[in-house]
Amino acid sequence: MMTSSTESTASKLRLGDVFRVGASGPRARKMRTALSALGVSIGIAALVGVLGLSESSKSALLDEISSLGTNLLTVEAGGGFGAGDSALPDTALATISRIPTVTNASAVWEVDADVYRNEFIPQGETGSLSVVAADVELVETLNGELAVGQFLDESTSAYPNAVVGSVAAERLGIRNLDQATYILIGDDYVEVIGILEEFPLAADLDRAVLIGKDAAIDFYDAGENPAVVYTRVVDGAIDSTRDVLPTTADPKNPEEVTVSRPSDALEAQAAADDALTTLFLGLGAVALLVGGIGVANVMVIAVIERRGEIGLRRSLGATRAHIRRQFLTEAVILSVLGGIGGVIVGVSATYVYATSQGWRVIIPQEAAVGGFLGAIAIGAIAGLYPAMRAAKLAPTEALRS
Amino acid sequence: MTAALELHNVTKEFPGEPPVRALDDVSLRIDHGELVAVVGPSGSGKSTLLNVMGTLDRPTHGIVSVDGIDTAARTDDEVAGIRARKIGFVFQQFFLLPGMSAIENVSNGLLYQGVPPRERAARSIEALERVGLGHRLQHPPNHLSGGERQRVAVARALVHSPSFVLADEPTGNLDSKSTEAVMKLIHDLHSEGTTIVVITHDTAIAESLPRQVAVHDGALASDSARRDRAVVAT
Numbered sequence: 309m310m311t312s313s314t315e316s317t318a319s320k321l322r323l324g325d326v327f328r329v330g331a332s333g334p335r336a337r338k339m340r341t342a343l344s345a346l347g348v349s350i351g352i353a354a355l356v357g358v359l360g361l362s363e364s365s366k367s368a369l370l371d372e373i374s375s376l377g378t379n380l381l382t383v384e385a386g387g388g389f390g391a392g393d394s395a396l397p398d399t400a401l402a403t404i405s406r407i408p409t410v411t412n413a414s415a416v417w418e419v420d421a422d423v424y425r426n427e428f429i430p431q432g433e434t435g436s437l438s439v440v441a442a443d444v445e446l447v448e449t450l451n452g453e454l455a456v457g458q459f460l461d462e463s464t465s466a467y468p469n470a471v472v473g474s475v476a477a478e479r480l481g482i483r484n485l486d487q488a489t490y491i492l493i494g495d496d497y498v499e500v501i502g503i504l505e506e507f508p509l510a511a512d513l514d515r516a517v518l519i520g521k522d523a524a525i526d527f528y529d530a531g532e533n534p535a536v537v538y539t540r541v542v543d544g545a546i547d548s549t550r551d552v553l554p555t556t557a558d559p560k561n562p563e564e565v566t567v568s569r570p571s572d573a574l575e576a577q578a579a580a581d582d583a584l585t586t587l588f589l590g591l592g593a594v595a596l597l598v599g600g601i602g603v604a605n606v607m608v609i610a611v612i613e614r615r616g617e618i619g620l621r622r623s624l625g626a627t628r629a630h631i632r633r634q635f636l637t638e639a640v641i642l643s644v645l646g647g648i649g650g651v652i653v654g655v656s657a658t659y660v661y662a663t664s665q666g667w668r669v670i671i672p673q674e675a676a677v678g679g680f681l682g683a684i685a686i687g688a689i690a691g692l693y694p695a696m697r698a699a700k701l702a703p704t705e706a707l708r709s
Numbered sequence: 710m711t712a713a714l715e716l717h718n719v720t721k722e723f724p725g726e727p728p729v730r731a732l733d734d735v736s737l738r739i740d741h742g743e744l745v746a747v748v749g750p751s752g753s754g755k756s757t758l759l760n761v762m763g764t765l766d767r768p769t770h771g772i773v774s775v776d777g778i779d780t781a782a783r784t785d786d787e788v789a790g791i792r793a794r795k796i797g798f799v800f801q802q803f804f805l806l807p808g809m810s811a812i813e814n815v816s817n818g819l820l821y822q823g824v825p826p827r828e829r830a831a832r833s834i835e836a837l838e839r840v841g842l843g844h845r846l847q848h849p850p851n852h853l854s855g856g857e858r859q860r861v862a863v864a865r866a867l868v869h870s871p872s873f874v875l876a877d878e879p880t881g882n883l884d885s886k887s888t889e890a891v892m893k894l895i896h897d898l899h900s901e902g903t904t905i906v907v908i909t910h911d912t913a914i915a916e917s918l919p920r921q922v923a924v925h926d927g928a929l930a931s932d933s934a935r936r937d938r939a940v941v942a943t
Contacts, residue, residue, distance in 0.1 A: 317778065317783070317787050317790040317791050317794060318786065318787060318790040319786060319787075319789040319790035319792075319793045319821045319822070320790070320793075320821065320822060320823035321820065321821055321823065322823050322825070324826070325820060325823075325826070328826075329820070332806065332808070332809065335808060336806070336807050336808025336809065337808070616802065616804050617804070617806060619804070620798075620800075620804040620806075620817075621817075621821075622765070622789070622792075623763065623765060623792060623796075623798045624792065624793065624798070624817055624818060624820065624821055624865075625789050625790060625791075625792045625793020625794070625820075625821035625822065626789060626793075626820075626821050627785070627786045627789045627821075628785070628786075629786070630789075630821065702766075703765040703766075704760045704765050704766050707765070707800070707804075
């Protein structure tokens with residue numbers, strides 16, 4: 309008497325139970341679960357952290373670039389024959405200022421003098437600082453700021469007054485100007501009236517002591533030929549202006565004029581950071597791979613150890629597919645736990661470090677979501693082989709343990 | 710009436726040179742409500758017979774019918790479904806899953822039938838109460854004595870109301886006191902109508918059961934039921 313139909317005898321595992329059964333293994337072996345998830349989470353944390361930090365730092369850099377402006381061009385002598393001693397013609401600043409697309413131009417002149425904190429410092433210890441003469445608009449042209457005091461103006465620049473760059477201030481031991489501070493330039497004591505913030509677009513000036521142009525001529529015999537002309541250009545006309553700058557600055561020897569764009573260096577730095585990021589991402593991927601292998605390893609061991617359980621489940625009516633699903637789910641659960649942990653660690657590391665650097669915290673969505681999906685994929689791949697082995701095991705063999 | 714389990718001329722050979730014939734033309738009928746001992750020394754083919762009766766292994770020749778369903782005509786997945794609904798297993802090593810409470814272990818007996826979790830839990834509690842473990846519902850296996858563990862395993866084998874329960878050396882890992890308790894449970898369940906086949910090498914246990922089937926060298930050496938019938942016939 310063959311009564312029962314196929315439907316009524318088929319074995320069936322509910323979807324929710326697939327998850328429940330898959331979670332039962334990790335739940336019963338918490339330490340092992342934590343350790344194997346840790347492997348994956350290190351990889352995911354590395355990926356998320358690297359992406360988050362590089363995005364945050366890059367955005368900080370780009371913010372800086374845009375706040376400093378990419379429309380600054382520096383014009384200086386050098387490049388052609390006899391580059392060493394050459395200087396721009398004394399008319400350079402005036403002619404450059406007359407270019408219609410130039411909004412702002414300032415120059416600095418070299419001053420042949422050394423600077424010391426006082427007369428007791430040995431002559432050789434110049435601290436690699438240079439003395440330059442600056443026009444009164446320099447800070448404005450460079451979008452610079454003063455940390456303390458004020459910059460040179462029409463009146464102060466005619467007399468022995470100095471403004472020191474950020475590095476120069478440090479090397480001269482000047483932290484504030486709470487009381488009148490003098491430094492020795494050449495043979496004369498000069499009052500320091502301001503300390504500059506860093507100039508990311510003109511790092512040379514950080515190591516310089518600036519005095520007024522008139523004072524430089526009167527007291528230090530400085531020449532009229534500017535060393536560098538800093539030029540602000542209308543945004544859309546950067547390339548065309550760049551083309552005419554050499555001839556404008558030095559019509560006789562345009563080939564001896566070098567025009568550069570300091571923001572290019574910062575952009576290059578951003579690009580270099582990208583290269584470094586790629587390297588670290590590679591390392592993170594390797595860590596993730598190792599984590600995945602760890603999960604595969606644990607699963608292979610689990611299948612060997614739990615032959616009895618596999619046999620029992622087959623005797624309770626589990627099909628091969630049910631066993632396969634169970635171990636696959638288990639592997640995915642392990643790596644998803646790792647993925648969640650990794651995303652949390654990666655995001656918090658980014659948050660802590662970026663905050664400590666004063667950067668805006670940027671967690672790229674692709675990194676967080678990708679890290680999570682990556683973990684699922686890693687788990688599925690790592691679990692595939694062990695799950696197939698578990699499913700292949702004959703129930704009689706599994707029960708013989 | 711349909712038999713709970715019926716074997717017709719079952720032969721099982723394992724490949725090799727020469728092939729090993731573990732079961733040789735075994736025919737056996739177990740009716741609903743019976744309590745049967747399958748007894749034999751180790752190497753007699755007892756384990757192979759258990760595997761074939763439990764549909765864990767297919768015979769080389771012959772027919773195995775569970776509750777009237779010929780398993781030879783069914784796919785592996787369908788046979789798994791037959792195990793899920795019609796057969797309950799009790800093993801010498803208990804095979805309880807660590808880290809799971811008694812209820813969860815028993816409810817695994819309903820898992821592969823697709824019974825919803827809530828109903829599984831309710832029926833598991835019932836089964837545990839039936840084996841006298843109503844006070845141990847939330848205990849994991851490592852908090853239970855050997856006898857209690859085997860009773861959880863018996864509850865798991867009963868929870869889906871199978872056609873028959875196959876108990877493989879159910880007292881093999883138990884001390885004498887627990888053995889007594891488990892055997893009493895088996896007798897009680899039998900008197901409530903459950904069909905049970907106990908596979909054992911222990912002749913004392915076998916003799917305490919109403920019907921004994923002796924296996925020797927892969928063949929049925931004797932069957933007390935047939936002898937009774939033979940006696941009745943003469």
